[in-house]
Amino acid sequence: MGSVTLPDSQSSDLCLSHPTALERITIWNNTSAAWKDSLTVPLYLKESLFLTTVPLAKDGGMTTWVLVDKNLPPDQRTILCSCESFRKRSLTSTSDGTVSDAIVHGIASVFCPPELRARGYAARMMRELAKVLHGWQAEHARCVGSILYSDIGKTYYSKLGWHPNLTNFHVVFQPSRKSNQSLAEAHAIAADSLAELCIRDEAMIRRTMATPAEGVNLRMIIVPDLDHMLWHIRKEEFACDLLFGKVPRAVGAIAGPPGSQVWVIWTHRYYEHPDAKSADNTLYILRLVIENHNIEKNFSSDADEKVLSAKHDEQIGYLKAVIQAAQSEAAEWRLDQVKLWDPIPAVQEMIAQSGIDHSVVQREEDSIASGLWYDENGETSVAPLWLNNEHFAWC
Secondary structure, three states, X not given: OOOOOOOOOOOOOEEEEOOOXXXXXXXXXXXXXXXXXXXXXXXXXXXXXXXXXXXXXXXXXXXXXXXXXXXXXXXXXXXXXXEEEEEEEEEEEEOOOOEEEEEEEEEEEEEOOHHHOOOOHHHHHHHHHHHHOOOOOOOOOOEEEEEEEXXXXXXXXXXXXXXXXXXXXXXXXXXXXXXXXXXXXXEEEOHHHHHHHHHHHHHHHHHHHOOOOOOOOEEEEEOOOHHHHXXXXXXXXXXXXHHHOOOOOOOEEEEOXXXXXEEEEEEEEOOOOHHHOOOOOEEEEEEXXXXXXXXXXXXXXXXXXXXXXXXXXXXXXXXXXXXXXXXXXXXXXXXXXXXXEOOOXXXXXXXXXXXXXXXXXXXXXXXXXXXXXXXXXXOEOOOXXXXXXXXXXXX
């Protein structure tokens, strides 16, 4: 830092601000060593700029924040710490099934340059952010909270108010080029089918959220809408085009007839070039949908029970088919694993019943979904039950 005098992290001169175009380039250069994945630094800078123009980020969906000395002019101030926030459409539901539209801000890319660490700047930035996010872009809907995915364990952000979700785990499947061993057949989902599937998914979610839930005061779900899917897919396409000279044809797989369909939407993530023998390159299942899987348990007759049991068995076959399609996609695109985040217990049971080899990993250090929640006055509130904590909401 040369002769630059660094302010104390508790100084009243520090404030949140937004970077200029030149300052954004400084931020991206700083973060490249940590987050460029398989890209070179120049290509990472190009990707970072590109990702400001894609769904979820464009039109003010993404905001970049910096902690700076308010007395220094833009482009002449030290970026003490930086992050991004993404505005996410969300739904809340009370115990009696009253559904409300809301927003949740997803915080990403929290970064302090190595030479500025251990001075309290990141903690100061996060405390300032906690104060302003409740009112940020509130013209869209009431903000009920903010989330982040900690890669430094569960303690640091918890002390700042972002407490780990009740569950943070994923199911791992291995890539496989074996022919489909399921009785059902899965079909590739093309990008032009995504909008319709997301609309159907949201309609089902709204019906589920409108169902009373005894003993649960508040439920929250981030809507798995088209913008979320396309943010991941555009990032994937940028990397795949550079690595392979082509982009994936399929964005997921679907099986079964309408009304009983099962589908997955996925994305390819290359943390290292495939030739580098990495074990971390991953096909992430962004979203898993099982139509009408909340089957009524109080059957009216033995005949009804048999019909519903047969339908359940069919859907296990459809689930097996789309997971095998994901395994095949991972093998074709030289990925090391397939990950499905946080399936509900009923889906975990279906996976076990499908017979597909898998393992379950409890995350303790990385990608720890954490939330800070607000009441109507912007004060810290009790955490809602976070439903569908799947990879589409990661950013």
